[in-house]
Amino acid sequence: MSNAVGKSTNKSGTRLILTSDPYPPPALGSSPIQQAAVQSFLGNDAKAIACLEAASNNRSSPPILILLGKTQMKARKFMEAVESFRKALILLSPNETNLYNVSEAAEVFYLTGLCYMALALLLQVYKGAVEDLTMALRIDKTCSFAHYNRGVCYQQLKEYELALRDYGIVLLLPSKKEIDLKVLINRALLYVELSDHHNALQDFKAASLRSPEDATIYHALGVYHHRLGQLQESVEAYSQAMQISPFFLDAYVGRGNACMDYGHTHATKQAQRDFLSALHLNPLCSNARICLAYNFQVFGFFQRAWNQFTVAAEIDSKCWKAFEGRAVINLQMGNTYAAFQDINMALKHHPVSDQLLTNRGVINQFMGDKANAMKDYQRAISLNPKYALAFFNAANLYFYNRQFEQACEHYSQAFELDPEDESAVLNRAITRALLRKVPEALQDFSEALRLNPYSSHVFFNRANLYSSLRQYRNAEKDLSQALLLQPNDALVYKLRADVRGHLGLTDQAMQDYRTAVELQEALEG
Template sequence: MKPDDQLLYIMRGQYLCDMERFDLASFYIHYAAQMDKAFPAVWESSLVQQAAIQAFLGNDSKVINQLQAATNTPPSLHGLLLLGKTQMKTQKFSEAVESFRKALTLLIPDPEAAEVFYNIGLCYVAQDNLSQALDAFNGAVKINPNLADAYHQRGLCRMRLGQPESVQDFNRALAVDPSCFQVYLSRAAFYEDQGRFAKAILNCTKAIQVQPKSVRAYLQRGTLKFCRRMYSGAVEDFTSAIQTDDTCSFAYYNRGVCYHHMKQHKLALRDYGIVLLLANGKEIDLKVLINRALLHVELNDCHNALQDLKTASGKCPEDPAIFHALGVLHHRLGNLQDSVGTYSEAVRLKPLFPEAYIGRGNTLMDYGHAEADKRAQRDFLAALHLNPLSPAARVSLGYNLQDFGSFQSAWNQFTVAIDLEPGCWEAFEGRALVNLRMKNSYGAFHDINTALKHYPLSDLLHTNRGVIRQFLGDRASAMKDYQKAISLNPDCAPAFFNAANLYFYNRQFEQACQFYTRALELGSSDDSALLNRAIAHAMLQRIPEALQDFSMALGINPLNSHIFFNRANVYCSLNRYHLAEKDLTQGTPCSSHCLRVSKCHQELVRQMEVF
């Protein structure tokens, strides 16, 4: 009957929208929007009506322009309210406040003014102007004491301002509307800030009862359970969140962290991988990469950890901590040049970074020559200049001074480190080794025992105590220490090597061969293990194996006269005197050659060789 009545098309669109038939609703609203052009003579819709159509269509800039024109003369209440809400939507909060205040002049003392005050408060919250937001929400609840959302938002403001009355606002909001699950979550956050996790979890549970499909509620309750170390319960909540929204990266990430703490490494790696496959922001991807790298390190998978940190450094190239971690991993993998380079990058990004100087210095120490040791010493001194109270810097400098033969100075550095941090077992270990080199065996034994009191699960400390006990002549106790080290870490190569030396000393050559072989399998590149195994093979009349070990040892250290001397003895036993004479000739010029070892315990191990 009225095919040109624009209002009827708008109403039909609204009804269809309520019926969730959005395609048809959009069609009729679009049609109404074009009616001004199609029937200019029949109908000229008001600017406010046109703005309402454009608001439905999402054309916010057109809405603002039309409403500003409509509210100039004369001002329209509905136009001002629509204009304010649209300006809020487009983040123009100052202009929105102005529009709402104009609307208030037309509303007061109308009860509808409560909603306007509420919207003004939301604008101030968005601008972090909490005091004025609080005033606006006060105005809203004064006009309408049953406006639950206003109590809720006022409670959030008070919570951010540190006012304990916030929980009273949450209680009043729930008294007005018990079905408002967001208020339960806000009250849970309040109790979490107070450290009352049980009440916080209870409020999240109530929110879930009101809204069983709330991903946010499951995430919040799972996080609270994680804080209380209820990892299994947290995993269940994060799993429920994933079942509700299988693209929620936060749920996968948090569940991965829980699995990480529960030592379920495969499940943690799976969840971390899923997060990286989802479309996320830079921040969460960075956290996942760092966490997964730490997990790989726990699994002794330094190669994959290195790849994750390389990716992380590409996402955040200005973070010195990531480059420091890269330096640590390169060092562990034996990539000394790469390690020095990444530590240098960390120092470039953060010149006042003592840990980076210490790490670079420790890497340079492994180069094994005097020039690198001098550079390392400069790094340790730079770290001490930045932080004179750093025990780690003094421990590293102590080892460096040992390499230069300055035993008393090294002893002093370890002692200062112990004074700074009485629980620093690394300092006790270093001083024990210095005492041993200074022929103070009992002082060394005392220090290594103190180190073990602070770190009783260290396989290397048990190994070093075994070495010291050997020097004291207590070989039975030394073997117990080596066995303890192996029980703590079945891959402890120094423990196998030193235990093999004891078996060798006791002429248990078969067991000695087995332990030397295990030490070599675990990555020991010391020619001493090969030399001693070769001698053990010779004593067992396994001549081909012995000659092969001698050759491999010379491949590692062609200047070791002891290898030539012992192989010459084997050749003599075989009546191959020309080969024996050749070895003795080659070995003689090397006898005065002094090989400097970078690590103190390596030199101690060499002193235990059997010739």
């Protein structure tokens, strides 16, 4: 059957998510690590962590991650420190050799142990605080400070339902404006932790009414409107943030990304203006430059996009996002070897990235190296078992190798992780048809049409299945619908001619054959 896996390249190579980096790059002559040392000395642990996180994002290495973990410990962010140390251990042992042979590993294990001990003590402190606050509330049930602080403790203990209850009570009690604002922001962040973006958005809206001059709240509104697909509201929120703070780079980049998702030329040009405005304010803003490059890519200006990615890489030679973007452009320009070099450079600076591994898998596939492509997909899955794209591309490779059972299993995983992905369920339908699992295949075709009623590929492939089952009337109906959606497809006319021949519709079949030949000759001419 045709059109089986025609979406592989799009899903891996070009469908990239652009996000706003909340921290602009450092000034020339001042590295993130140097900045972190200064900020840590001054007691600004949050800024020190931000500098080290930026350095880690650009180039993950054990020393940077260990320093980040130590700084997070100093700031009493022990869970984050454990995660930093875990990443450091992965880099210290990339080939899964015995970590006891790596000298730095001993220190990392020791620091991780200290974190776990501190976490245990913190949990006891929070539990003790909850008990004390509960006693206070038995004396005065209307004490909003006690409810608020107990809610914070519950949130730290990850007892989210109890935290939500206390936060809700605070908002019902007469209390100071400052407490209400803190409750709304804390509760919004709690909803984010629960992936409940709708309720998070409602709380940020309420917070914006209580603090209408806070640009960061409007920026948060822009982010969550965007995540919920509310593009107009997202653009308005980012615009409000820019009005309050005209030099707020993240607001320009965020509004640009929201405009990009409109998908039409006018909005994409507006996005370009926003990215250029951010670069006018700070020419060293890598995130704005990378977003501008992707904007050029959408317009088909591949050389301009390549130039912007190259400038971003020259500004910061460890910026893995620049190398990743240039790899995609090289692939689109047909320079597979350069794409492979760039994606390897990106992985050198950010080796624990499921997205980069998946993109390298696609490039390996283009180069004909299917074995290493599968290794990259499987490693991406091991790094992030919830990464639907890696499952999808691995399934495509199994399909090409005619390993249909494995392909079906991986398509199922991809669709479970991303239930809105029409391609995964369509490809699973085709795979099940080849396995002669007819009822399951028909069910998948129906699901694909529910997700996208205007997909000619779904109608064509279901018609193929009906034809193989000799259900020619159903096949003829689906092929006619496919031609309504895509009128100039010679292959569909040819198949409908065959089907109409089986139905005894000789004149109509001959007309379809003629049309198919005319379309094919026009295509070849």
